[in-house]
Amino acid sequence: MDEREGNGEDVVYDRALLLHGAKRNEVLTLEEIRRYGSDSFGDAEYVRIYGMPPAQWYGRGIRLLGRTAVECTRDALADLIGSDIASLAAKMPSTSSFTVIDPFAGSCNTLYWVLRHLVKAEGIAFELDPLVYALSNRNIAFLDQKIELVQGDYQTLLENRNIPADRGVVVFVAPPWGTALDERVGLDLRRTTPPIGEVVSRIGRTFSGQPLLFATQVYEKVNPASLADVRALVDWSELRIYRLNDEGRNHGILLATRGGTP
Incomplete structure (x- = not known):
């Protein structure tokens, strides 16, 4: 057995x-x-x-x-991600306030930490799965950060969102990895659900007139071709891996911008 x-x-x-x-x-x-x-x-x-x-x-x-x-991003990693996002956001041109979008909310823990680091920011998250939504919506009511959690598909719901043109948009991209992750060969960004490139492209079109900062969660090993595909969609990018354990299973972040470079 x-x-x-x-x-x-x-x-x-x-x-x-x-x-x-x-x-x-x-x-x-x-x-x-x-x-x-x-x-x-x-x-x-x-x-x-x-x-x-x-x-x-x-x-x-x-x-x-x-x-x-x-699938949740634990505190040690989410804290580092939030700090790096805030540091880069401060260098974005002509932007003093931000809307932080999490299209695949899950636990909302990363968004929680981003909002702790990024002042003058509001957070909105989307969760398609009703079970995850129900629990997370209940959980965030206990927190000290205000997060608007919406049930449904981010693609449709974002199109009806009016984010002022003078606000910068920060997007934390972390769709379910599922079978896209093989710990021996790495994470294939083309096989997440949905693919990372598809998310970056769609949100880029939705907010084409505003400064955009993408933060995509990755594994310490990333399929090189899939990484190149995502980098081709943005103006600037930088890959950062956080060494948080001795197990060879570290995670990182791909920071990227459209509509300007830091």
């Missing part, structure tokens, strides 16, 4: 179980959150979100699905 089919202590709480297996759409208990951290990263406190360790955020009533626990 596969160890993931067993019960109790013999179950390995890893990416496969939580993202593709029996726990995908289940609300995890605190013990399961800690098991995932221990089994996958050797750290029971690994899933730190909204500035809190698991016991604290769970105690406040915050809950995660199995897939969200895997």
Whole structure:
């Protein structure tokens, strides 16, 4: 029997179980959150979100699905991403205020950290999945940052959004990776759901008259051809990898701009 089919202590709480297996759409208990951290990263406190360790955020009533626990950007990484976005946004031309868009909200943790770092910014997030939306909408009500979370497809909803022309637009691009990530060969940006290039192109057309800053979450290994495809869509880009563990499973960010260079 596969160890993931067993019960109790013999179950390995890893990416496969939580993202593709029996726990995908289940609300995890605190013990399961800690098991995932221990089994996958050797750290029971690994899933730190909204500035809190698991016991604290769970105690406040915050809950995660199995897939969200895997796909959420934990605090250590989200903090660095938010800081780098704010630093680059300060160099964008003729822009003093920003609208930060997260087309694939998930837990909203990265957006939460971006708003902590980027002053004079408002945040709007979109979540298509009703289960994830319901939990995240409930979770962010406990936070100290105001985030507007909308259920539905970002493509349609953004077209009806009137963002003032004098505001800069920051877009955090992190669609579900799913099978696009192979930890041995890296992340193929063409195989995310939807592809990264498609997201950059669509939002670029929607806000063609405004300064745009894209921040795309990536893995430490990225398929070179897929990276080149995305870079061809922007005016400037820089890849940054954050070394946060010794497991060879670090993440990073592709910062890119359209309508100007920093």
